[in-house]
Amino acid sequence: MNFNWSRAKEVKLLFSKDLRNEELLRQSDIAASWENYLSVFDDNKCLKSQKVTEHALLKFNKKETATYIPDSSIIIEFANTDFSLDGLKKFAEKYGRLGIGSSFDLPDSYIELANAWLWELANVRNVLSLITHKQNLSVDKFSKLLKIDLDTGLWEFENNRSKTTNLNFPVYIFPTGDFELNFDKELIRFKENLNNKNLPQVIDDILSVIFFNFYRDRVKPVISSKDNKFTSEMQPVSLIGYIWHELFKIVENNNIIKNCRYCKEVFTIGMGSARSDKVYCSNSCVVNGSRTEAIFKKYENDFQKKGYIVRKSSGNTDKQFDYWLINKNNELIGGLDISQSGISEFSQKWDHQCKVIQSKLQANNLAIAFLINKDGRKYLFNEFSSSGSFFEDIPKISNFDERLNNLSADTYNQLKIEQEKLNEQLKKIKETNEQLKKTTGAANFFRDLAEDDDLTILEFDDEKNKKEVA
Numbered sequence: 001m002n003f004n005w006s007r008a009k010e011v012k013l014l015f016s017k018d019l020r021n022e023e024l025l026r027q028s029d030i031a032a033s034w035e036n037y038l039s040v041f042d043d044n045k046c047l048k049s050q051k052v053t054e055h056a057l058l059k060f061n062k063k064e065t066a067t068y069i070p071d072s073s074i075i076i077e078f079a080n081t082d083f084s085l086d087g088l089k090k091f092a093e094k095y096g097r098l099g100i101g102s103s104f105d106l107p108d109s110y111i112e113l114a115n116a117w118l119w120e121l122a123n124v125r126n127v128l129s130l131i132t133h134k135q136n137l138s139v140d141k142f143s144k145l146l147k148i149d150l151d152t153g154l155w156e157f158e159n160n161r162s163k164t165t166n167l168n169f170p171v172y173i174f175p176t177g178d179f180e181l182n183f184d185k186e187l188i189r190f191k192e193n194l195n196n197k198n199l200p201q202v203i204d205d206i207l208s209v210i211f212f213n214f215y216r217d218r219v220k221p222v223i224s225s226k227d228n229k230f231t232s233e234m235q236p237v238s239l240i241g242y243i244w245h246e247l248f249k250i251v252e253n254n255n256i257i258k259n260c261r262y263c264k265e266v267f268t269i270g271m272g273s274a275r276s277d278k279v280y281c282s283n284s285c286v287v288n289g290s291r292t293e294a295i296f297k298k299y300e301n302d303f304q305k306k307g308y309i310v311r312k313s314s315g316n317t318d319k320q321f322d323y324w325l326i327n328k329n330n331e332l333i334g335g336l337d338i339s340q341s342g343i344s345e346f347s348q349k350w351d352h353q354c355k356v357i358q359s360k361l362q363a364n365n366l367a368i369a370f371l372i373n374k375d376g377r378k379y380l381f382n383e384f385s386s387s388g389s390f391f392e393d394i395p396k397i398s399n400f401d402e403r404l405n406n407l408s409a410d411t412y413n414q415l416k417i418e419q420e421k422l423n424e425q426l427k428k429i430k431e432t433n434e435q436l437k438k439t440t441g442a443a444n445f446f447r448d449l450a451e452d453d454d455l456t457i458l459e460f461d462d463e464k465n466k467k468e469v470a
Contacts, residue, residue: 005239006067007096008060013089014111016055024106030055030113037102037116043213046172047119054166056085056114060097063108070095070239075246079124080265083162088117099238115167120240122162122169123214127207127247128266129159131257134203143194146202153189157206173209207251215244261312262289264320292322292338295374299394303336307397310336319363325370327397334368335360342375345390354388357381368400 016030034055038048074095081087097103097110098120104111133142147156160170175187187205190198218241219234236242250257256269260281267281280286296310303310309326313335321335337360343353357369361383369381371388379388380395 002069003236003242004067004069005096005099005242006065007094008062008110009064009066010061011089011092012059012061013085013114014057014059016057025104025111029104030057033102033104034113034115037100037113037119040101041116041119041213046170047115047167050167052115052167058088058092058097058112058114058117060092060110060112061108062110065096070242072246072249075124075243075250076266076268078121078243079128081121083118083121084164085114088114088121095239098240098243100240118162118164118167119169120214120243123171123210124243124247125162126159126171127210127251128257130203130207131251131255132259134200135256137196137199139194139196139199142199142203146194148190148193150190150193153191155188155190155202157202171210173206175205211244211248211251215241215248218244260285260289262286262292288340291340291374295338295340295372296323296336298376299372299378302394306394308394319360321360321364321369325368325397332364332366333397333400334366334370335364336370336372339371339373341373342377343371343373344375344377345379345387350387354381354386357388358383358386370394 016027019025019027019030031052034052038045042048078091081091097112098117100112100116100120102116103113132138145157145159147158149155154175157173158170160168162169162171175189187209188198188202190202192198194202218238219236221232222235223230223232225231234245236245249255250268258267258269258278258281259265260267261279262285263281265281267278269278280289300310303325307328309328309330311324311326313320313322313324322338323336324332325334325336327333337357339353343349347353353371357371358381361367361369361381367383371379371381378391378394380391381388
């Protein structure tokens with residue numbers, strides 16, 4: 001297959017609210033384009049019910065472009081793209097526009113809807129996830145995404161893991177849709193609960209629906225003749241068509257999908273590309289993964305002596321901890337991250353590191369987390385404190401059990417409210433402090449009055465929201 005594409009040397013991120021009505025592109029045009037896109041690629045109305053008041057736009061300059069031949073690995077790179085506007089812009093700068101329908105072809109630029117990019121990305125990731133569930137026969141995990149009515153045999157699949165601040169991108173599929181009507185093919189009807197036998201069949205049906213919606217109209221047959229012989233092949237008509245074409249080949253060739261043990265990103269095994277027992281996606285991840293495990297090994301026995309069961313994370317998102325902490329009742333109580341740097345409370349990036357840990361706590365609904373750096377400095381985080389606390393010895397797991405048992409729901413909520421108020425006060429004092437530095441020579445006086453140490457922050461541990469580990 002000979003497929004060429006072009007990328008713009010300049011890519012800008014715009015917002016529909018900044019467009020003026022007298023310009024070539026108006027806000028009303030954006031809204032109409034979004035509705036048109038959804039009418040084609042949102043058959044089950046996953047996104048139509050959500051009101052979008054503002055659209056982010058990717059603008060590609062036509063004046064300076066460079067032609068290139070995409071590599072088949074682009075599908076994996078697209079799947080691993082950060083689910084954010086910044087992630088989309090980085091991919092767009094490297095590979096150009098996707099060529100999505102309902103975009104705008106202006107005299108000096110192409111403009112594509114960022115939400116359309118995110119919807120494509122959500123579905124690509126969903127396909128890779130389905131392949132993983134099928135190859136692992138993960139009945140327990142997949143059953144959480146599937147609702148079955150044994151009385152009718154009907155089912156509903158919903159993967160609602162792709163989200164932004166303003167919009168959810170749930171992949172929702174059920175029988176009796178356009179796929180069955182167009183192909184006169186009935187999808188699986190369940191006569192028994194999900195098991196190892198019917199799991200591959202329902203996943204194949206879901207994949208058939210997704211490729212029906214996103215792939216079929218983005219390739220075209222190309223016929224050629226040479227030496228009195230005719231040949232044909234499927235040729236993508238756009239970059240997004242090429243991405244879906246390569247994704248279909250992964251399914252067609254039964255390639256194995258894995259998540260890198262270190263960076264958590266997706267990589268494929270098959271067609272002689274890697275050994276079947278490969279666990280890292282690259283040599284750099286082999287090195288980094290080995291270093292992380294070496295640091296952890298130093299403290300593994302300490303955690304075990306204090307009552308923790310530690311399990312390596314197999315998650316594939318940036319919201320997963322490196323390790324999970326389990327209690328004797330097989331309940332998930334916290335997470336553990338290992339840093340290969342000397343990150344500490346004295347580092348410039350400490351605030352960012354604390355935000356990362358807090359986001360993981362919230363995403364996994366956990367109460368505690370630990371961070372250990374390469375120098376062996378250990379920090380404890382809880383969902384109430386905005387920063388980690390240094391400690392010398394790993395606390396016993398029973399410490400958290402006792403404190404949680406003595407903490408009523410009302411007390412828990414009240415403490416959380418108080419902590420949020422104190423954090424807000426600290427933030428305002430810091431902002432005032434910074435302003436005074438810029439505007440007055442008396443900043444030192446006020447700064448002395450508003451040192452962080454003078455504001456007491458509640459720090460306590462609990463083990464709210466325990467979760468069973470499958």
